[in-house]
Amino acid sequence: MPERIRPTVARVDLGALKSNYRAIVDHLARERPAGTPGVIAVVKANAYGHGAVQIARALEDAGADLLACADIEEGAVLRAAGVRAEILVFGALSVSDLDGLFDGRLTPTISSPGAARAVQAAAARYKARLRYHLKIDTGMNRLGFRFDNLGRTLPELLRSGNLELDAVFTHFATADDPESPLFDEQRRRFEQALAAVEALGARPRYRHAANSAALLRDPRVWFDRVRPGLLLYGIVPPPLAPTIELTPVMTLMSRVVAVKGMRALETTGYGARFTAKRATTIAIVPAGYADGLDLRLAGRGAVLIRGRRAPIVGSVCMDMLIADVTGMDASPGDEVVLIGRQGGDCIDAREMADTIGSIPWEIVCRVGGRIERVYAGA
Numbered sequence: 307m308p309e310r311i312r313p314t315v316a317r318v319d320l321g322a323l324k325s326n327y328r329a330i331v332d333h334l335a336r337e338r339p340a341g342t343p344g345v346i347a348v349v350k351a352n353a354y355g356h357g358a359v360q361i362a363r364a365l366e367d368a369g370a371d372l373l374a375c376a377d378i379e380e381g382a383v384l385r386a387a388g389v390r391a392e393i394l395v396f397g398a399l400s401v402s403d404l405d406g407l408f409d410g411r412l413t414p415t416i417s418s419p420g421a422a423r424a425v426q427a428a429a430a431r432y433k434a435r436l437r438y439h440l441k442i443d444t445g446m447n448r449l450g451f452r453f454d455n456l457g458r459t460l461p462e463l464l465r466s467g468n469l470e471l472d473a474v475f476t477h478f479a480t481a482d483d484p485e486s487p488l489f490d491e492q493r494r495r496f497e498q499a500l501a502a503v504e505a506l507g508a509r510p511r512y513r514h515a516a517n518s519a520a521l522l523r524d525p526r527v528w529f530d531r532v533r534p535g536l537l538l539y540g541i542v543p544p545p546l547a548p549t550i551e552l553t554p555v556m557t558l559m560s561r562v563v564a565v566k567g568m569r570a571l572e573t574t575g576y577g578a579r580f581t582a583k584r585a586t587t588i589a590i591v592p593a594g595y596a597d598g599l600d601l602r603l604a605g606r607g608a609v610l611i612r613g614r615r616a617p618i619v620g621s622v623c624m625d626m627l628i629a630d631v632t633g634m635d636a637s638p639g640d641e642v643v644l645i646g647r648q649g650g651d652c653i654d655a656r657e658m659a660d661t662i663g664s665i666p667w668e669i670v671c672r673v674g675g676r677i678e679r680v681y682a683g684a
């Protein structure tokens with residue numbers, strides 16, 4: 307029996323993913339031929355909604371040797387699927403079952419003295435020597451050892467007999483805001499922290515700081531590795547300009563399931579928010595907020611049908627939305643593109659985010675679990 311799948315699917319182009327990975331690697335090599343930084347390929351949150359296992363495998367194929375997840379559980383899923391690359395866990399570990407680090411051969415981030423003690427104790431129990439990345443808080447004020455009192459907080463961690471400092475990193479709060487002075491401030495604080503770590507006698511193998519926006523913006527923060535997430539998926543963090551040639555990896559598409567006419571002054575959808583000003587043709591598309599489409603798209607966004615923009619009208623419902631296809635000759639079965647290219651037009655995640663006052667990271671992460679991911683270009 308052929309597997310049944312819904313008409314609404316997310317097509318994931320693994321060929322585009324690999325070419326994005328290579329474009330980033332080439333860009334780094336071109337801009338810095340001596341001491342080219344490596345890449346940490348970020349596949350957290352189900353690879354930004356694209357499917358962690360397939361994405362991780364394709365990145366390994368493309369040459370990635372270090373992947374990053376949000377937590378131990380995500381890392382375990384990749385290991386269970388046979389991913390062999392090193393896997394860094396970004397998140398705090400204080401409420402996690404640390405056995406997963408050893409079962410999955412994962413590399414933890416240590417971001418507090420409490421976590422340091424817990425991981426040291428677990429490593430001692432396993433009679434293991436565990437490499438870790440040290441996270442420094444340079445101004446995000448979220449996770450990490452504060453940059454300005456490492457002399458007090460680090461010595462105990464550095465003495466831990468079962469832990470080995472592999473890398474030191476920080477994370478920028480405003481890399482995508484060219485106006486913010488905090489970005490440069492965080493770079494200086496990180497450099498100060500690196501000097502403090504050295505002064506304590508530690509010799510990490512490498513240092514990293516740059517997410518996608520920082521990678522695009524400032525080679526001074528590339529250090530020894532960069533950590534792109536969004537760029538891998540072919541999306542440039544707004545408002546930055548694309549300076550690397552990338553292709554969007556995900557296309558979200560569906561099919562028209564019904565077309566009907568409305569008379570002038572009739573309304574459609576919950577709340578009767580759209581009133582037809584004249585005779586109007588609408589198409590029903592079987593994708594709604596349960597699939598991750600935002601309510602605010604109604605009255606603001608559009609979908610592509612027959613190569614043209616059909617405004618989303620009325621309301622985004624749980625399982626469907628309504629598009630105005632007046633004059634477009636649409637019929638049931640027509641392909642609908644919600645995110646992606648059709649004909650000469652394109653609605654990308656960045657545009658959809660802008661339409662609803664969100665960010666492209668959220669747009670791809672929220673693509674619903676019931677939407678089948680269909681992979682091509684493996």
Ligand SMILES: *Cc1c(COP(=O)(O)O)cnc(C)c1O
Binds near residue numbers: 348517519533534535
């Ligand atoms: C998510 C994340 C990244 C990747 O961010 P993008 O903006 O998607 O490139 C990098 N570093 C850390 C610590 C992260 O949590």
